[in-house]
Amino acid sequence: MPRNPSSNSGHTRADSLYIPATCRIEAVSELTPQEKLFRVSLPDGRPLGHRPGQFVQVSLLGWGEAPISVASSPTREGYFELGVRQAGTLTSAMHRLEPGDTLGIRGPFGNPFDLERMSGRDLLLISGGCGLAPLRSLIQYCEDRPEQFGRVCILYGAKSPADILFKEEIRTWEASASFACATTVDNLPGGACYEGQVGQVTRLIPPLEIDAPRTLAAIVGPPVMYRPVIDELKQKGLTEAQIAISLERHMRCGVGKCGHCTIEHLYCCSDGPVFWLSEVSGLRGAL
Ligand SMILES: Cc1cc2nc3c(=O)[nH]c(=O)nc-3n(C[C@H](O)[C@H](O)[C@H](O)COP(=O)(O)OP(=O)(O)OC[C@H]3O[C@@H](n4cnc5c(N)ncnc54)[C@H](O)[C@@H]3O)c2cc1C
Numbered sequence: 001m002p003r004n005p006s007s008n009s010g011h012t013r014a015d016s017l018y019i020p021a022t023c024r025i026e027a028v029s030e031l032t033p034q035e036k037l038f039r040v041s042l043p044d045g046r047p048l049g050h051r052p053g054q055f056v057q058v059s060l061l062g063w064g065e066a067p068i069s070v071a072s073s074p075t076r077e078g079y080f081e082l083g084v085r086q087a088g089t090l091t092s093a094m095h096r097l098e099p100g101d102t103l104g105i106r107g108p109f110g111n112p113f114d115l116e117r118m119s120g121r122d123l124l125l126i127s128g129g130c131g132l133a134p135l136r137s138l139i140q141y142c143e144d145r146p147e148q149f150g151r152v153c154i155l156y157g158a159k160s161p162a163d164i165l166f167k168e169e170i171r172t173w174e175a176s177a178s179f180a181c182a183t184t185v186d187n188l189p190g191g192a193c194y195e196g197q198v199g200q201v202t203r204l205i206p207p208l209e210i211d212a213p214r215t216l217a218a219i220v221g222p223p224v225m226y227r228p229v230i231d232e233l234k235q236k237g238l239t240e241a242q243i244a245i246s247l248e249r250h251m252r253c254g255v256g257k258c259g260h261c262t263i264e265h266l267y268c269c270s271d272g273p274v275f276w277l278s279e280v281s282g283l284r285g286a287l
C-alpha cells in the first residue's frame with residue numbers, strides 16, 4: 001500500500017480525487033525562454049492547502065494532464081504558483097495561456113518535505129535547473145518562518161546565465177540575513193553578462209562549514225545531479241537519513257491507484273515525490 005493514498009490531498013468527502021477544480025490564472029511571467037511562472041487562484045479564493053514539496057495534477061481539456069510541483073509557499077495566501085517548463089503537449093498549451101484563462105487542478109498530492117523534522121535544524125537546500133521551482137516552495141516557507149529553522153543555505157546550479165530561474169528572488173535571498181545563498185552556472189557563453197560562479201553545483205559544497213549532526217539537506221534537480229551531490233554531502237558527514245530527495249516519474253492518477261509511477265514497492269505519487277534517501281537508495285532505478 002502507498003504511504004499516503006491521497007492523504008495529503010486536502011479534499012473533503014464531497015470532492016472527487018479525479019475531478020479537477022477550475023482555477024483562474026491570475027498572472028503569467030516569463031522566467032526564461034523555456035519556463036513560465038503561473039499565478040493561479042482556486043474558486044472563491046480558497047487555499048490550496050498544500051505543503052512544500054507537494055504537486056498538483058494540472059489539466060487542460062483536449063491537451064491532457066501532468067504533475068506540476070507547487071512553486072510557492074502555503075504561507076503566501078490567496079494564490080499558488082506553478083513554474084512550468086515547456087516540455088511537451090500540455091506544457092506547450094499552457095505556455096499559450098494568459099491571465100483570465102482557466103486550468104484544471106487536482107490535488108495537492110504527494111508526500112511533502114518533513115517540516116516537523118526540519119524545525120530547529122540547519123538546512124542545506126540544493127537544486128539544479130528546473131528543480132528550483134519545487135524547492136522555492138520550501139525556501140519561501142523558511143523566508144516567512146525564519147524563527148522555525150537554524151541556518152538555511154541555498155545552493156543552485158543552472159546550465160547558463162540565461163537558464164537561471166527566479167533571478168530577482170535569488171537576489172533577495174542573497175541579501176537576506178535568513179539565508180546563505182550561492183548560484184553557479186555550468187557554462188558561460190561568450191558575451192554573457194554574468195559575475196557569479198562557473199562550474200557544477202557540486203563545487204559549491206566543499207567550501208561550506210556544516211554542523212553535520214544538526215543539518216538536514218534537500219535536493220531537487222535533474223536525475224544526473226543526485227549522485228554527485230549526495231557523494232559531496234556524505235563527504236561532509238551527512239547520512240542518507242539526513243538527505244531528502246524529490247523524484248519524478250511518469251504519472252497518471254497521482255493518488256496511488258494506477259501503478260504508473262512505481263519505484264519497486266513504492267509509489268512516487270503518494271509515497272513520494274519527497275523521500276529520505278535512506279528509504280530509496282537500495283531500490284533499483286530509484287536514482
Ligand atoms: C512530481 C512531479 C513534479 C513535477 N513538477 C514539475 C514542475 O514543477 N514543472 C515542470 O515544468 N515540470 C514538472 N514535472 C514534469 C512534468 O510533469 C512533465 O514534463 C510532463 O510530462 C509535462 O507534460 P506535457 O504533456 O507537456 O509533456 P509530454 O507530452 O508528456 O512530453 C514530455 C516529455 O516526456 C516524454 N514522455 C511522455 N510520456 C512518456 C512516457 N510514458 N514514457 C517516457 N517518456 C515520456 C515525451 O517524449 C517528452 O520528451 C513534474 C513531474 C513530476 C512527476
Ligand code: FES
Pocket residue numbers: 250251252253254255256257258259260261262267268269270
Ligand atoms: S500515478 Fe502513482 S499510482 Fe497512479
